[in-house]
Amino acid sequence: MINFLFHRIICEVSRDMLNLLQLLRQHEIFFISSPLLIFTLLLIFFLALIRPSRKRKLILPPSPAKLPIIGNLHNLGRQPHRSLHVLAQRFGPLMLLRFGNVPVLVVSSADAACEIKKTHDLTFINGPKLSVTRKLLYDYKDVASAPYGEYWRQMRSICVLNLLSNKMVKSYRAIREEETALAMQYIKRIALGRKYNEDKNKFKKLLSDFLELLGTPDVGDYLPWLAWVSHVNGFNAKVDKVAKELDEFLDGVIEEHVNQHNKHANDQKDFVDVLLEIQKQDTVGFPIERTSIKALILDVFSAGTDTTYTVLEWAMTELLRHPKAMKELQKEAGKVSGGKSSISEDDLHNMQYLKAVIKETLRLHPPIPTLLPRVSTKDVKINGYDIVEGTQVIINAWAIGRDPSLWEKPEEFIPDRFLNNPIDFKGHHFELIPFGSGRRICPGMQLAMQINELLLANLVHKFDWTLPDGASERDLDMTECIGFTKHKESPLIAIANQCSF
Known part of the structure; x- marks a missing residue:
């Protein structure tokens, strides 16, 4: 026997x-x-x-079967938010996994997200220490990954006061409208059949690699005895290469501002100039190193560009798939413009259907589907379950946005659901939290939405859009790419036909 x-x-x-x-x-x-x-x-x-x-006598959340040593790492596919959603449908909105040595709580309901982000916000205030984050974000010197404390508060305050406050966002209005007009002219040249060449943007490729690596787990973070694998397969080398190239690029940005400031001291200051001035004056109570400045610039570059155009890309994709919604938005744009050739930010206040389209896009396509991971700093009870200190927490905002108990026909794009609906994305309604919530909600949310609303309103107002080669809306590929933010895997290609006014 x-x-x-x-x-x-x-x-x-x-x-x-x-x-x-x-x-x-x-x-x-x-x-x-x-x-x-x-x-x-x-x-x-x-x-x-x-x-x-x-095992202690703990009441733990339900768990799928685990393999020895690796735990549930085998349950993660190419699209973790989708794989975790499927598992949550079997095991519930609070589900405990193990990624190697690390316990991982997966949250897939609005109620549970509220417990994490509101009731126990301080317990889950910090992110996990991940090797890729440490290398790419200057040893956690940026706002997004810095540990909660005085350094984080000061860095966040610098960003908000000098770039992202209501006052500062309003002060950039002329720049936003000017850049939007330039974008419309750029598209107009294509619509009129004029061709032009554009040099490849090295930084755009570098930023894409940066975000892809941020979204790629390093096996050594969960299985330390397999940390050598990232050396063998070249992953560490790629991370080091991207970190080095980004650092050189950001050094160049800083040096350029230093030289320009010396030559033109009376010119209007931008965010980099402000950071350098704060460093020079030493007004925050502790010295700001150059690495901190580069980390903050990188936050603004990555969060301020990538997630913003991701929302715009998905919004246009959904509008092309739903011609009735496109016509409704164009009708609203034409009405508020009053015959003008473009829409200003003053007009946006009267565009309720535009705001509904943006919300519905964020519900179906949150730029970061599983938000930024957090880790518990002490033992805590969540909805009756014991969550031990050191548990990593993943909030699946993508799954919450498709929860049939919260949304009627959750898989369908229906902007009308947000008309006369108080639910917003500003962190108070946990049915819709694409920017997170609590103390570490994304500080750039207002600026990002202001840009997206202005661009989308003018895109549908100035142009009629069709798909190339007679393709129908059913032919649009909705596959998501791999990486930190979820773009379309295949870029959206559409034909702009200029409207007459």
């Missing part, structure tokens, strides 16, 4: 080991195969099975 049980354990262990090897090969994690490696994995699996359990 003992021999039979031992044989069965070995068979089970061997099967799990083969599952692990298949998973690692599938994700190109490593390419080494040797008897020694197989023996080592087999031994680790066996020891994990026979190790005495030390």
Whole structure:
């Protein structure tokens, strides 16, 4: 009987080991195969099975089956927000996974998100320490990843007061309207058949690589004994290369501002100038290093550009898929413009359908579907479950936006659902939290939405849009890319036909 049980354990262990090897090969994690490696994995699996359990009497959230050592890493697909949504439909809105050594709480309901982001906001105020974040964001010197404390408060205050406050957002109105007009002229040249060449934007590619890497988990963060894998498969080398190139680019930006400021001291200051002035005057109570300035600039570049145009891209995609919604928005734009050739920010206050289109886009396509991960700083109870200190928390905003208990026909694009509806995305209604909530809500939300509303309103007002080569709305590819933010995998291609006024 003992021999039979031992044989069965070995068979089970061997099967799990083969599952692990298949998973690692599938994700190109490593390419080494040797008897020694197989023996080592087999031994680790066996020891994990026979190790005495030390579980305390805790009431834990439901969990799907786990593999020894790797836990639930095999449950993550190319699109984690979708994989986690499928699991949550079986195991509930609070679900406990294990990514290697790390317990991970997956939150997929508005009520549970409120518990995390409002009731216990301070308990989940910090993000996990991840190797990729540390390398790319100057050892957590930026606002998004800095630990909660005096440094974070000062850096966030600098960003808000000098760039993102209501007063500052309003002060940039002329610039936004000027850039929007230039964008319309840019499209108009194409609509009139004029062609032009544009140099490839090296920084755009660099920013794309940066965001893709931020959204790629490093196996060593969850399985420290496999940290060497990221060296073998070239992942660490790619992270180091992107970090170095970004650092050189940002150094160039700073040096350019230093030189221009010396030559033109009376010119209007931008955000980089303000940062350099604060550094020079030493007014925040502690010295601001150049790495902190570069980290803040990187926050503005990445969050202020990538997530903003992601929302615009999905909004245009959904409008092209739903011609009735497009016509309704164009009708509203024509009405508020009063015959003018363009829409100003004063007109946006009267465009309720535009705001509904933006909200519906954010519901279906939040730029960061699982928000920024957080980690518990102490043991806490959430909806009756015990969540232990050190648990990583993932809030699946994408799943909450498609919850049938909250939304009628949740998979359909229906902007009308937000007409005469108080639900907003500003962090108070947990049915819709694309920018997060609580103390660490995205500080650039207002500026991003102001830009998106102005651009989208003018795009549909000045042009009629069609798909190329007679394609129908059913032909639009809605596949999402891999990375930190979720763009369309294939860029949106549409034809602009100039409207007459």
